[in-house]
Amino acid sequence: GAVVSQHPSRVICKSGTSVKIECRSLDFQATTMFWYRQFPKKSLMLMATSNEGSKATYEQGVEKDKFLINHASLTLSTLTVTSAHPEDSSFYICSPGAQGGAEQYFGPGTRLTVT
Amino acid sequence: LAKTTQPISMDSYEGQEVNITCSHNNIATNDYITWYQQFPSQGPRFIIQGYKTKVTNEVASLFIPADRKSSTLSLPRVSLSDTAVYYCLYHNTDKLIFGTGTRLQVFP
Numbered sequence: 001g002a003v004v005s006q007h008p009s010r011v012i013c014k015s016g017t018s019v020k021i022e023c024r025s026l027d028f029q030a031t032t033m034f035w036y037r038q039f040p041k042k043s044l045m046l047m048a049t050s051n052e053g054s055k056a057t058y059e060q061g062v063e064k065d066k067f068l069i070n071h072a073s074l075t076l077s078t079l080t081v082t083s084a085h086p087e088d089s090s091f092y093i094c095s096p097g098a099q100g101g102a103e104q105y106f107g108p109g110t111r112l113t114v115t
Numbered sequence: 116l117a118k119t120t121q122p123i124s125m126d127s128y129e130g131q132e133v134n135i136t137c138s139h140n141n142i143a144t145n146d147y148i149t150w151y152q153q154f155p156s157q158g159p160r161f162i163i164q165g166y167k168t169k170v171t172n173e174v175a176s177l178f179i180p181a182d183r184k185s186s187t188l189s190l191p192r193v194s195l196s197d198t199a200v201y202y203c204l205y206h207n208t209d210k211l212i213f214g215t216g217t218r219l220q221v222f223p
Contacts (some may be wrong), residue, residue: 003157022205034210043202044159098209104149106158113192 003027004096013084014115017092020041021079021110029074031096035067037090038109044093052078084114119203119214126220133190135217140184146205149180153200153216155167162201163188193221198211 009079013019023033023042031052037045038101050056050071058064081088094107120138126134139148141193147166151159163170165186166179176189203218 032209036213043215046210046212049210091156095158096209103161103164104209104211105161109156110157111156 002096002105004105004107004109006092006093006094007112009108010113011112012113012115015085015096016083018080018082018110019084020114021081021092021094023077023079023096025075025096028096030077030096031074033069033071033077033078034080034097035069035093036093036095036106038093039090047079083114084112086114088112089114118212119205120167121201121203121214121217125221126222127193128222129154129194129201130192131154132197133193133197133219133221135188135190135201135203135219136185137188137214138185138204139203140181142205142209145207147207148177148178148203149211150175150186150188151202151204151213153202160204190219195221195223197221198205 005024007022026040033050035047037047046059047062048056048058048069050069052071052074056069064084066092071077091109091111099103126137149161149164152162153159161207162177163177165179168181169179178187198221200218202213
């Protein structure tokens with residue numbers, strides 16, 4: 001199956017700083033990347049959809065200026081949490097768009113803790 | 116947005132068969148039904164997908180009645196390592212909307 005990596009796997013930052021999370025699809029080209037957020041004991045919530053070479057599409061209630069998404073290449077998408085606050089502490093997961101098939105793969109996730 | 120209904124939690128013992136049923140009354144004609152498994156602090160993992168009747172793979176079976184308004188994931192002879200959250204989704208694109216999922220706890 002497809003291999004998706006995320007970096008870092010875990011990050012702790014101070015309130016007010018920005019954090020960048022990288023998502024790479026290692027063995028196929030992803031024209032689309034989905035970003036999810038998951039709070040403890042909760043389900044995954046779709047935040048935004050990034051498309052290679054164009055602006056990301058954000059779900060309702062997700063601030064595009066706070067969660068900057070860049071999909072610069074077919075194998076790399078980044079999510080930057082700007083001016084992070086403790087309420088942004090969460091588990092962030094990326095998922096490349098399926099390659100015309102049924103099975104969709106997810107990254108291992110990034111645990112963000114804002115102190 | 117896709118909306119499914121699943122039991123919040125289920126308990127089982129090792130070696131038993133577990134059946135998790137999901138309701139998806141608003142499923143459209145071109146939607147597929149997919150189940151994912153998630154362990155703590157990991158991304159979801161694909162289990163199985165189907166459109167109608169029955170699908171079986173090496174880890175699970177998926178039963179879908181003719182009206183497709185529900186589906187049942189069947190896990191044969193569960194082990195402790197099957198303790199996880201199981202999500203049912205229906206979709207026709209790669210944009211997945213997750214419901215609450217079912218937290219399965221397997222006891223020895």
